[in-house]
Amino acid sequence: LLSESRPQPDLKMNLSFAGCGFLGIYHVGVAVAFKKYAPHLLLHRISGASAGALAACCLLCDMPLGEMTSDFFRVVNEARSHSLGPFSPRFNIQTCLLEGLQKFLPADAHERVNGKLHISLTRVYDGKNVIVSQFNSREDLLQALLCACFIPVFSGLLPPRFHGVRYMDGAFSDNLPTLDENTVTVSPFCGESDICPRDNSSQMFHVNWANTSIELSKENINRFGRILFPPKPEILSSFCQQGFDDALNFLHRNNLISCTRCLAVQSTFVVAEQPATSLEERIQEEYDPECSECKECTQHRKNALVGSMPDNVLTVFQTYIEQANKGLINWVFRHRGGKLLTALSLPAILPADILCATLTKLMVAAPSIGNQLWAVSKFFLKNLNRILLKVSRRQQQQQRTANLQCHVALTEYNQNTAQHHHRSSIIDMRMDGIER
Known part of the structure; x- marks a missing residue:
């Protein structure tokens, strides 16, 4: 080779x-x-x-x-x-x-x-x-x-x-x-x-x-x-x-x-x-x-x-x-x-340098920061709306459940009351027959 x-x-x-x-x-x-x-x-x-x-x-x-x-x-x-x-x-x-x-x-x-x-x-x-x-x-x-x-x-x-x-x-x-x-x-x-x-x-x-x-x-x-x-x-x-x-x-x-x-x-x-x-x-x-x-x-x-x-x-x-x-x-x-x-002069110059550097970075990053803030805001509002909808639906569901339980309780009470009256009338009729 x-x-x-x-x-x-x-x-x-x-x-x-x-x-x-x-x-x-x-x-x-x-x-x-x-x-x-x-x-x-x-x-x-x-x-x-x-x-x-x-x-x-x-x-x-x-x-x-x-x-x-x-x-x-x-x-x-x-x-x-x-x-x-x-x-x-x-x-x-x-x-x-x-x-x-x-x-x-x-x-x-x-x-x-x-x-x-x-x-x-x-x-x-x-x-x-x-x-x-x-x-x-x-x-x-x-x-x-x-x-x-x-x-x-x-x-x-x-x-x-x-x-x-x-x-x-x-x-x-x-x-x-x-x-x-x-x-x-x-x-x-x-x-x-x-x-x-x-x-x-x-x-x-x-x-x-x-x-x-x-x-x-x-x-x-x-x-x-x-x-x-x-x-x-x-x-x-x-x-x-x-x-x-x-x-x-x-x-x-x-x-x-x-x-x-x-x-x-x-x-x-x-x-x-x-x-x-x-x-x-x-x-x-x-x-x-x-x-x-x-x-x-x-x-x-x-x-x-x-x-x-x-x-x-x-x-x-x-x-x-x-x-x-x-x-x-x-x-x-x-x-x-x-x-x-x-x-x-460092104690006076250093804070000014830090402030200047921070402002410069904010100005350079302003466009991207604005877009990111808008995206974060949309994400936050979207999730907040979703949470509020879930809370509202849960409250409505709990209210419907409470009304249903109350209606069932009233129905049972009425049925028990009718049976009580029916039994009372029978007892009264029986008592009347004995007395006679």
Whole structure:
């Protein structure tokens, strides 16, 4: 049985992105490195949880990373603009995600990712992990991504449904889904993942949380604090660059950076199914030996060592960093006095935020609420009328029963009275006969 395959087992790797909230910008750096230096690795399955599922979907749909980065910073700026940050009543992360996905997700996205995108979800009623990979429509895919990013209380109170079942963030059950032994794991936390930051620590203590290896270090503690609270644009930019550098290091360690010519030779290499040892021997016999010492590959690897992220992504970072630093208000709130003023004003700002958020939700939901109230009113009046009819019929029935009982009693009384009079007359007649 002949099949088209690649001679190097490494090229059959799958990717798995960990859920990490606002640290998902780390995955953008990894995605940029893979698209630029190893695009052949993106032809297979990609899995992810939470923000990792969004990154996997963007890669498989070949969405513009520059525009996606800009939309990410739009959400970050909106979250940082409120008094309580992303926990403000006026901030809705689900609405922000839905707007961005509806804007950039192609119409045939579900067809592109079917069987390739594996989203990790947590079923609400039993807490079990569910991996979904089949989507019937674009709206079906959107709903699955919203379920994958739902964190109770932070995202809302009622989890969304997917195929009639409520799901929440897959990070609660399997934060780093592994499809098979060839899965390359990506995580923004220092640990035992294939692509992750390498901190200068003892690396003695590790915690396995929802299938994610996390080292107990000061740097990881700081990263955990930024999962739900987005840091400044400068810090987010450094996270993205860190992901880019870590991905390049992984590609270098595994010799996965090749020139276009060598990739073409690898992609058209045809072998028969046979044991692994004979396969390696056949690769050595039939594989072009020039590819191992290809000058273009060597130059390509040297360029990758000093490579940087694309200009469109760097431009987005520079734009938002400048916006965050310029202006009188930003200058005031960068100092301790401005931060203290923000903290002191919370008792006055928070009730106003809650009132504004409540009124906004009522205005948005007014049409549907009106229809629902009308339907509830009709249902209530219909049932009230039915109850009143039953009560009225029961009262009439009880009244008829009482009249019938009274009529029967009178009839019996009259009959008894007639018999009494008849017996009395007979007795009187008999008495008269005796006297005579």
